[in-house]
Amino acid sequence: MSENPDTQFWFNSRTGEVEKGPQSLAQYRVGPFATEAEAARAPEVIKERAAKWAAEEAAED
Structure with missing residues (x-):
């Protein structure tokens, strides 16, 4: 990824x-991302990560 913001x-x-x-x-x-396509997918990535973290926390209980 480029270092120049x-x-x-x-x-x-x-x-x-x-x-x-x-x-x-x-x-x-939210970012930075290397490409415009990656940045456009940010909301989906956030939801996926939140669901994963919630599942991990539920498994620990």
């Missing part, structure tokens, strides 16, 4: 849009 992609959780470079406030940005 201006060439990376971010998902804006407030607007639901992908941004090239850090354009919005950090609290609304």
